[in-house]
Amino acid sequence: MMALTVHSKEVGKWREMWLDELSSLRRLSEQTLIAYDRDLDQLLQFLVNHLGEPVHTKHLQNLTPTDWRAFLAYRRANGAKNRSIARSLSALKSFYKFLAKEGWATPDSLNAIRAPKNDQSLPKALTAIDAKRMIEDGGMLDDEPWIAARDIAVMALCYGGGLRIAEALALTPSDFDGNDALRITGKGGKTRMVPIIKPIYAAIEDYQRKCPFQPGPKDALFRGARGGPLRARLVQLKMQKLRSAFGLPASATPHALRHSFATHLLGAGGDLRAIQELLGHASLSTTQIYTKVDSAHLMEAYLKAHPRS
Structure with missing residues (x-):
């Protein structure tokens, strides 16, 4: 956990209550909770430097879109990729929804910030x-x-x-x-x-x-x-x-x-919906990335083997 000088006791209390709710009501995994807590920690660490004092509830209430853009620039400067930034925004919106429900802050300024598009890197499968x-x-x-x-x-x-x-x-x-x-x-x-x-x-x-x-x-x-x-x-x-x-x-x-x-099943003619069920993906769009992997493998084989390639 962070040192007390980073945020007030009140902010620390909201932080713990938010994580408890995510665990007990939404039943998020321990790994997801750790990631969400880290995302909030990064915001609070940024705000200490940005504001020049420990973070209080009033600071969370008064953040503007300009502040949020400065935070995103800070994350990029520290090497964060689009996928990491998008997840961070999702976690912080969850925190602000919790604060709004408790009557302490609204997510309006944060909702004005669009998440960046994911850098879609193809999964790297082994050969059979x-x-x-x-x-x-x-x-x-x-x-x-x-x-x-x-x-x-x-x-x-x-x-x-x-x-x-x-x-x-x-x-x-x-x-x-x-x-x-x-x-x-x-x-x-x-x-x-x-x-x-x-x-x-x-x-x-x-x-x-x-x-x-x-x-x-x-x-x-x-x-x-x-x-x-x-x-x-x-x-x-x-x-x-x-x-x-x-x-x-x-x-x-x-x-x-x-x-x-997933890649080898798809390459052997497996049904995409069935592969989605086997992998436990909530959305078919998550599974569809393997169609691109299979196409990439086909193109690689084509370029290596075709006499006119």
Whole structure:
């Protein structure tokens, strides 16, 4: 949290109440709450320098469109991209709506500011060969057989089921619907059913047989070396080692396995709506970016192979 000299106690109180409401009523994920709190923190840090004194409620009430544009210029000067700025504005509008509901400020001046268009960068998928290699040889750098089996199972879920790394690590034994499907809790607490193909289920079973820890029905399935829930950072570090061993680019991350799942399904003729459901996207427009990825791959292959290219 920020030092008290950055804002008044009253502003700190509104900040905590806003975050509590986002958590309890809107059920936003912990990662989203951290991001929203960071966005508000950046505004308050800017205002301290902009105004020359700690931020009080009156300052939040009196911000003008000129102040907001100065804040956006400050964010850009510190390297923020359009996507980050747009999310920041969304978070701050949420905070101002909360203040308006409590009768302390209105979002009028902020609503006059348009969010920048996102810099639409295409997801970087692995080739099918590299994705398969990451999973099949994913345990090659581990001395402990159960840890090797664990890492293979996690990566198999990201590529074979299109799971986010946080979704895979949040799985519990009770989330298994027989050996055919998984109940996944995604962003915003939304649940979806994801089918499990046999190789994924076999990888999970292999891990469970070898794992020295036996989690309860509601405990995290994947465990760290000391028995606690496995942390995403450990999976990311493992992927980093595998990238180095296999000579893969820095874009080969756990999330790239999810991108690869969607890209390869689409390339094989998968239905876009079905892929949307499997990924847990709220909007089809989010899934449609993979059509551009597939087109990019086709053009790349065309330019490499066509004799007149």
